[in-house]
Amino acid sequence: MTANNEALALETDSISKHFGAVRAVDELSLSIPRQGTTSIVGPNGSGKSTLVNLLSGVLPLDGGMVIIDGAGLRVVHAHETPAHGLTRTFQEVRLFDQITVWDNIMVVLTERKLFPSLLERVRPANRRKAQDILESVGMWEKRESMAMELSYGQRKLLEIGRAMAMDVQTYLFDEPFAGLFPQMLERVKDIMKQMRADGYTIVFVSHNMDIVRELSDRIIVLDSGTLLAAGDVEPVLGSEEVIEAYLGA
Amino acid sequence: MPVNIEGIREFARLAREPSELVRHARGNIGLWLTLIAVAAAAVFMLMSGTKFAVGAATLFAIWAILAVSLNLVVGYTGLLSVGHVGFFGIGAYTMAVLTSEAPYEQLRTGVIPTFGWPFFAVLPLCIVLAGLAALIVGVVFNRFRDDIFVLVSFGFAIIAYSVFLNLRSVTRGAFGIHEIVRPQIGAWTFDGNVAFLLLALVFLGFVMLISWFITTSSFGRVLTAIREDEQAIEVFGYQATHFKLAVWVISAMMAGLAGGLFASWTRFIDPNSFILLESVLLVSIVILGGLASIWGSLLGAMAFVLLEEGMRFLPFIPTEYTGQARQVVLGILLVLLMLFRPQGLVGRFRL
Numbered sequence: 001m002t003a004n005n006e007a008l009a010l011e012t013d014s015i016s017k018h019f020g021a022v023r024a025v026d027e028l029s030l031s032i033p034r035q036g037t038t039s040i041v042g043p044n045g046s047g048k049s050t051l052v053n054l055l056s057g058v059l060p061l062d063g064g065m066v067i068i069d070g071a072g073l074r075v076v077h078a079h080e081t082p083a084h085g086l087t088r089t090f091q092e093v094r095l096f097d098q099i100t101v102w103d104n105i106m107v108v109l110t111e112r113k114l115f116p117s118l119l120e121r122v123r124p125a126n127r128r129k130a131q132d133i134l135e136s137v138g139m140w141e142k143r144e145s146m147a148m149e150l151s152y153g154q155r156k157l158l159e160i161g162r163a164m165a166m167d168v169q170t171y172l173f174d175e176p177f178a179g180l181f182p183q184m185l186e187r188v189k190d191i192m193k194q195m196r197a198d199g200y201t202i203v204f205v206s207h208n209m210d211i212v213r214e215l216s217d218r219i220i221v222l223d224s225g226t227l228l229a230a231g232d233v234e235p236v237l238g239s240e241e242v243i244e245a246y247l248g249a
Numbered sequence: 250m251p252v253n254i255e256g257i258r259e260f261a262r263l264a265r266e267p268s269e270l271v272r273h274a275r276g277n278i279g280l281w282l283t284l285i286a287v288a289a290a291a292v293f294m295l296m297s298g299t300k301f302a303v304g305a306a307t308l309f310a311i312w313a314i315l316a317v318s319l320n321l322v323v324g325y326t327g328l329l330s331v332g333h334v335g336f337f338g339i340g341a342y343t344m345a346v347l348t349s350e351a352p353y354e355q356l357r358t359g360v361i362p363t364f365g366w367p368f369f370a371v372l373p374l375c376i377v378l379a380g381l382a383a384l385i386v387g388v389v390f391n392r393f394r395d396d397i398f399v400l401v402s403f404g405f406a407i408i409a410y411s412v413f414l415n416l417r418s419v420t421r422g423a424f425g426i427h428e429i430v431r432p433q434i435g436a437w438t439f440d441g442n443v444a445f446l447l448l449a450l451v452f453l454g455f456v457m458l459i460s461w462f463i464t465t466s467s468f469g470r471v472l473t474a475i476r477e478d479e480q481a482i483e484v485f486g487y488q489a490t491h492f493k494l495a496v497w498v499i500s501a502m503m504a505g506l507a508g509g510l511f512a513s514w515t516r517f518i519d520p521n522s523f524i525l526l527e528s529v530l531l532v533s534i535v536i537l538g539g540l541a542s543i544w545g546s547l548l549g550a551m552a553f554v555l556l557e558e559g560m561r562f563l564p565f566i567p568t569e570y571t572g573q574a575r576q577v578v579l580g581i582l583l584v585l586l587m588l589f590r591p592q593g594l595v596g597r598f599r600l
Binding site: 056057058078079080081082083087088090094095096097098099103106107108110111112114117118119120121146162166 | 465473478495
């Protein structure tokens with residue numbers, strides 16, 4: 001851990017993940033400061049999604065340590081990440097398909113412990129919060145629909161709304177812009193700009209360099225599971241090795 | 250919902266405006282199926298005489314308890330278990346072993362002690378023992394999901410049957426246990442069939458109430474999220490294994506209750522009542538009625554009992570074939586239902 005870890009939201013210490021012979025993430029060390037927007041870019045198969053899955057405990061680490069909000073974890077349990085102030089969305093939208101839009105939000109607002117959750121009905125505070133979230137992502141009219149009945153763009157928005165309902169410090173968005181129509185895309189961009197202004201830490205994976213330039217404060221470039229470059233957006237994207245990784249070979 | 254209030258309201262409205270009937274006939278399948286099932290039950294009672302009908306109704310109450318409890322696991326949590334009959338059997342054998350005073354002696358087992366405890370002292374034990382067994386089994390089962398879960402629950406059903414058959418010093422093996430007592434409060438015994446039916450219905454109501462309480466709570470909402478995407482709900486801070494284990498144990502306890510009732514009602518049990526087929530029929534009832542619907546499970550159980558008992562009276566099937574014919578008809582019905590209405594009679598969900 002570095003001396004200034006107070007300012008870091010996320011850190012990895014030579015973490016690895018292998019799928020058979022493929023080294024998806026290979027002894028990767030990086031740090032993501034608190035607040036502002038950090039984008040993760042890299043060619044297909046460079047380990048971006050694997051990194052997000054490792055940070056959120058969806059995949060187990062093969063080695064190394066993840067440091068979330070100052071807490072060093074050699075094993076990241078997914079269900080403990082919110083307590084460390086972390087939540088995420090998925091590359092392929094993973095909503096709870098056969099429950100309502102309303103319940104998709106409510107389910108992350110409610111009691112985590114077994115017995116209290118048995119006794120809990122809908123709390124007025126949670127009801128208000130769910131309504132706020134659904135209105136802010138423009139899904140209030142759809143609240144009675146099953147999540148599976150939504151369009152792709154609406155599903156993306158609802159998933160982002162579900163993450164926002166967690167109200168944590170750090171958000172990992174895995175390809176939040178992929179496959180969106182321009183109108184929806186603007187909406188997601190606005191949401192993320194608002195979150196940045198509100199002082200949250202946003203980490204997002206994207207292939208869209210225009211959006212990366214527009215939204216990012218910092219950028220991390222991965223290649224073959226290793227760190228290629230990190231830092232301010234323009235110098236990194238202008239560097240020769242980054243251009244080579246994208247265009248060459 | 251334990252009671253289909255919407256359906257009843259709708260029915261009242263339709264009764265005032267008969268012209269609306271046809272337009273709604275397609276829309277509210279649940280209502281019509283309920284009406285058909287109730288009408289069939291009434292016809293059945295008229296045809297078969299009250300004594301037989303009361304017996305069928307008791308059977309319905311027991312199957313309904315089982316179906317409602319299994320629906321918590323299969324319908325709400327998405328764990329397709331075909332091992333439920335094991336917990337049903339544990340409840341039944343607990344009741345049988347502890348209440349029966351029938352003597353039993355064989356060379357291999359010697360004299361088996363009898364206890365002769367009263368029904369209401371044993372019933373809590375039926376529930377607790379089934380719950381304990383579920384806790385132990387569940388800790389292991391929690392590692393599995395989807396198709397593998399079906400297989401391991403299948404294994405549990407086989408093991409449970411094998412234990413009932415072969416642990417002769419407790420279960421008396423294939424010989425079965427006779428003279429299981431009926432419930433008794435003071436000097437008054439639930440000996441009459443109607444009295445026992447009422448008792449069974451009270452327990453059914455109790456089980457439905459608990460299920461309703463669970464499924465309308467935050468806990469229940471988490472269960473449905475686990476059904477949809479277990480890994481995703483973990484990311485939001487829930488330890489899915491704990492929730493799965495809790496509902497698994499609760500469901501098994503309800504099955505243990507049903508087992509205790511069943512043993513006391515039939516007054517004789519042997520391992521053949523707890524074969525895998527019973528579990529498969531039970532899963533069929535739950536799917537047929539509608540996943541994640543308490544009302545659907547009731548409807549499924551009612552349809553099943555009507556079908557099973559009612560087919561005795563069909564004139565064109567010789568009586569010696571009715572047993573097999575019931576399974577054939579039920580199988581065909583299930584295939585048809587999955588083809589045309591995969592969400593079950595009144596459910597909204599698919600497996």
